[in-house]
């Protein structure tokens with residue numbers, strides 16, 4: 001693509017020239033880390049920016065550029081980066097030791113807060129990540145029901161362990177990763193999302209179903225939003241058949257509402273998996289749920305139960321003191337509802353601003369979102385989802401999950417304008433203000449102007 005008269009370089013050319021330190025670090029990383037990155041979502045051509053520090057709504061790269069950040073720690077930083085109360089709690093705990101090799105008061109406080117906030121949480125089992133939480137939840141559901149199969153929705157992401165690697169990206173009959181045994185794939189029944197008839201058919205087809213697991217906000221961080229009436233149907237049908245309903249609220253927890261998507265939609269699952277926001281920006285996760293199901297984790301006086309029916313759960317870093325300190329500090333602030341509501345208001349502002357820019361510039365596309373999670377799609381393939389219209393979602397599913405071919409160029413253009421989006425999406429936080437959102441909308445406007453000048457859109 002040629003540079004337009006107004007710009008000396010194209011977006012691609014300027015990106016390649018503008019971040020020399022990041023480029024150099026990426027060369028070094030490629031020699032040490034497979035693919036040069038430590039999370040597949042951070043992979044970016046020709047190289048990603050390297051981050052030096054993050055504070056509030058901002059991050060700075062190693063070349064000294066400042067960005068408004070919409071990754072917000074893959075959604076973990078609902079309070080923004082380095083919130084003073086969280087930093088203080090981490091520093092205080094670090095000086096007192098980061099691993100007790102024993103029980104601590106903090107883990108009880110952490111569990112109490114979660115139980116007060118999350119409707120289905122009648123007790124709490126801590127893990128070190130969201131992936132561990134979904135792995136453990138599926139195991140607990142199987143142990144509690146004595147059944148072996150799991151229903152999972154196409155396009156839903158629940159971490160990277162074998163069971164949930166099935167049906168994440170198209171083609172859905174090929175797992176996300178190589179190395180998943182066929183025997184594992186056979187225990188996972190894939191069902192299209194938001195489709196009550198397909199769900200009923202799958203539930204009817206087997207009497208060996210332990211659980212249904214779902215991202216309640218929608219597939220892949222809400223890219224394909226959930227239809228509330230489908231969620232209600234899912235709740236009713238699983239309850240009627242005694243199948244355990246697991247909401248994976250690793251992303252939606254504390255973000256859709258203080259009590260997560262289950263509070264937002266007023267639909268209480270049997271079990272829930274949590275991570276991200278709950279650990280205040282450190283690593284941590286949890287399985288919470290109905291006490292009778294959570295009882296599978298409890299040893300009793302019955303040696304036979306303990307050896308043959310219980311789900312033991314080791315894990316060196318479960319509820320480690322540092323994560324517990326950060327989690328308690330963050331959740332104490334989040335419990336008021338103010339951060340969650342603020343982030344949602346900022347998302348609405350941003351969505352409106354982006355859609356106005358798209359309309360004014362005549363660029364096909366849409367910005368949409370729910371709670372404080374927003375998505376943007378531009379280009380001829382982009383769906384028009386300014387309002388959540390569930391009748392059209394089916395046709396748009398592939399594009400919604402994949403993004404459009406212009407997504408990487410849009411991200412580069414936004415980076416050159418001081419905004420770091422996660423693909424063309426992101427998470428708002430309590431640290432994003434109306435001024436920052438306005439700055440972001442202007443950056444979007446400038447980016448689209450440049451893409452139009454280049455003839456990209």
Ligand SMILES: Cc1ncc(COP(=O)(O)O)c(C=O)c1O
Nearest residue numbers: 129130131157158159250251275
């Ligand atoms: C809905 C959902 N579940 C589970 C996970 C896995 O969590 P973690 O990355 O902490 O293993 C993620 C991660 O992004 C997620 O979005």
